Amino acid sequence: MSEFYNNADLGPANMGQTFTNDLKNYLIQNSNLSVITDNGELQMDGEITDFRLTPIAPVATGDQGQFSNASSTRLTITIKVTYVNTLDETMSFKDKSFSFYQDFTNDQNFTDIEERLTKDIFARLVNDIYNASVANW
Known part of the structure; x- marks a missing residue:
């Protein structure tokens, strides 16, 4: 398995x-497969x-001259x-996109919850993949 690269504009550098x-880790724990870097039967x-x-x-806001705010924000990772x-x-696929999101209220500081949200989204994406x-x- 090759390393997945971060080509997103935002997000943590080590994503x-x-x-x-x-x-x-998910592959090792949930299958009898061995993870190798080159020439595997599954790549x-x-x-x-x-x-x-x-x-x-x-x-x-009730005022047409004032912008509306959002009470929640959605973090989406693809x-x-x-x-x-x-x-x-026949089981192979190329450039298939997997995406998932988590919503959070704007009374939370994104920096404080970013790691947890990213971890939760990654767990779902790993399972889908x-x-x-x-x-x-």
Whole structure:
């Protein structure tokens, strides 16, 4: 398995390495596969393509001349994966996107909760990638 690279504009600098380690650990714990760096029967690589904060749940101010604020924000992370099954090419896929999000209220400081939100999103993405690739092996 190759390291997943962080090609997102935002997000922690170590995000690619953290995701790669999370995925490797999940594969080791939930299958009888061994993770190697080269020439495996199953090959996977990819990149983090998006780390985005989007305001949601607008709150009306009652004044048409004033901008509305959002009471919540959504953190979305998207990962693009290429998976090659050398034993059954029909199971392979190229540049498949996986995305998940977590919402949080704006009374929370994003810096304080970023690590937890990212960890929760990564857990879901790892599970989705596993189910789309290795779970049928």
